[in-house]
Each structure stands twice: as C-alpha cells, then as structure tokens.
Amino acid sequence: DAKTTQPNSMESNEEEPVHLPCNHSTISGTDYIHWYRQLPSQGPEYVIHGLTSNVNNRMASLAIAEDRKSSTLILHRATLRDAAVYYCILRHSSGKLIFGQGTELSVKP
Amino acid sequence: NAGVTQTPKFQVLKTGQSMTLQCAQDMNHEYMSWYRQDPGMGLRLIHYSVGAGITDQGEVPNGYNVSRSTTEDFPLRLLSAAPSQTSVYFCASSTVGATTNEKLFFGSGTQLSVL
Numbered sequence: 001d002a003k004t005t006q007p008n009s010m011e012s013n014e015e016e017p018v019h020l021p022c023n024h025s026t027i028s029g030t031d032y033i034h035w036y037r038q039l040p041s042q043g044p045e046y047v048i049h050g051l052t053s054n055v056n057n058r059m060a061s062l063a064i065a066e067d068r069k070s071s072t073l074i075l076h077r078a079t080l081r082d083a084a085v086y087y088c089i090l091r092h093s094s095g096k097l098i099f100g101q102g103t104e105l106s107v108k109p
Numbered sequence: 110n111a112g113v114t115q116t117p118k119f120q121v122l123k124t125g126q127s128m129t130l131q132c133a134q135d136m137n138h139e140y141m142s143w144y145r146q147d148p149g150m151g152l153r154l155i156h157y158s159v160g161a162g163i164t165d166q167g168e169v170p171n172g173y174n175v176s177r178s179t180t181e182d183f184p185l186r187l188l189s190a191a192p193s194q195t196s197v198y199f200c201a202s203s204t205v206g207a208t209t210n211e212k213l214f215f216g217s218g219t220q221l222s223v224l
Contacts, residue, residue, distance in 0.1 A: 034212070034213075036213070042217075042218075043199050043215035043216060043217055043218050044152065044199070044201075044213075044215050045215065046212035046213060046214075049212060085151075087151065087152075094159070094165075095140045095157070095159050095203070095205040096142075096154065096157055096165075096167070097142070097154070097201075097213060098154055098167075098168065099144070099151045099152040099153070099154070100151060101150075101151045102151055
C-alpha cells in the first residue's frame with residue numbers, strides 16, 4: 001500500500017492561509033488523494049479529495065503536483081474551529097483507505 | 110438522515126468476554142470498514158467490506174471477526190477481549206466503484222475499555 005508523509009504538527013494564525021503538505025512518492029495511477037480531519041473527541045470528517053487536477057470546495061482547496069508525488073491542502077482563512085489533526089490518505093483501488101499519523105494543526109488567535 | 114450509526118457508545122468488558130460492536134448505515138453504501146484509534150494515535154484499519162458477503166483484512170485484524178450479511182450492517186466481533194483491545198472504534202462507509210473516488214462517512218465511535 002502506498003504511504004503518505006506529513007509533518008507532525010503545524011501552527012497558524014487565525015484568519016491567515018494555511019498550507020498543509022503531504023508527500024506520496026509511491027502513489028499509483030489509480031490512487032485518489034483524500035484529506036480528512038479529526039477534531040478532538042470526534043470521528044474523522046471528509047475535507048476534500050482529488051486525482052490529478054486541483055480541487056476546490058467550500059472547506060478547502062487541494063493542489064496536486066503534476067507528478068502526483070505530493071499534494072497540499074489549503075485552508076484559505078484559518079479559524080479557531082480549524083484546529084484539528086489533518087490526514088492525507090491515498091485511497092486504494094480496492095476501496096481500502098489507510099490512515100497515516102496526520103498533521104496536528106493549531107491555530108492561534 | 111441517520112448516516113452511520115454505531116452502538117454502543119461506551120462499553121466496559123472484562124478480559125475474555127465477547128461482544129459485538131454494531132454498525133449500520135442507511136445510505137446504501139457498498140463499502141464499510143472498521144478502524145481503531147488508540148490514544149494519541151491515528152486510525153488503523155481492522156477489516157473492510159466492499160459488499161454483502163465480501164470481507165477482507167486491514168492492518169490489524171487479529172482478535173476481530175466481521176461478517177457482512179446485508180448491505181446495511183457490518184458488525185465487529187471480539188471473541189475474547191484483551192486489554193490491548195482497549196480503544197475507540199470507528200465504523201465508516203462509502204460508495205465504491207471503479208474510480209473509488211467517494212468520501213467516507215464516519216460514525217461517532219464506540220469507546221471500549223477492557224479490564
């Protein structure tokens with residue numbers, strides 16, 4: 001199974017953009033890149049996903065490198081409610097989804 | 110719209126006891142899965158299923174059994190609970206297809222303590 005590498009933690013200031021990086025050098029052509037986040041004492045929630053092209057939704061943007069070996073989750077204006085653990089995950093063609101350790105994002109007022 | 114429902118929310122077991130964690134979804138999702146999350150750790154995949162009658166092992170399947178007799182339900186069985194199985198358990202589901210590009214919906218979790 002292809003793995004992802006993320007920084008253990010990052011800090012951001014409120015109302016500033018946040019760029020969360022993810023490396024996935026062993027990604028296969030059929031793996032989709034998924035991002036989930038987990039707030040304290042809650043289950044994970046979906047943020048965004050993509051295959052090759054950059055993606056935008058109401059929560060965030062996903063920038064995917066041309067060679068697909070890395071991606072960046074972009075929160076355009078961080079709020080205190082965005083403080084969470086963010087997981088970058090490759091979704092296998094079988095449907096299986098393996099979580100890594102994630103990046104703990106803290107947001108300072 | 111209930112989504113993914115897990116029961117119970119909390120459970121305390123003694124070593125050697127058996128129990129079943131229930132997971133049900135009302136979205137007609139083919140794919141269902143079970144994860145465990147230990148304190149300060151990420152989620153680890155226990156078992157998953159891509160449809161009724163089809164199950165497969167994840168990263169940490171030992172000590173757990175699953176079956177998928179209906180599309181809606183995916184119970185997780187602990188046959189002989191051990192303290193190492195103390196964890197928070199999450200069930201998740203999604204549609205699945207050739208492009209596997211669908212998001213996972215998670216339940217609210219079951220906190221299990223084995224004494």
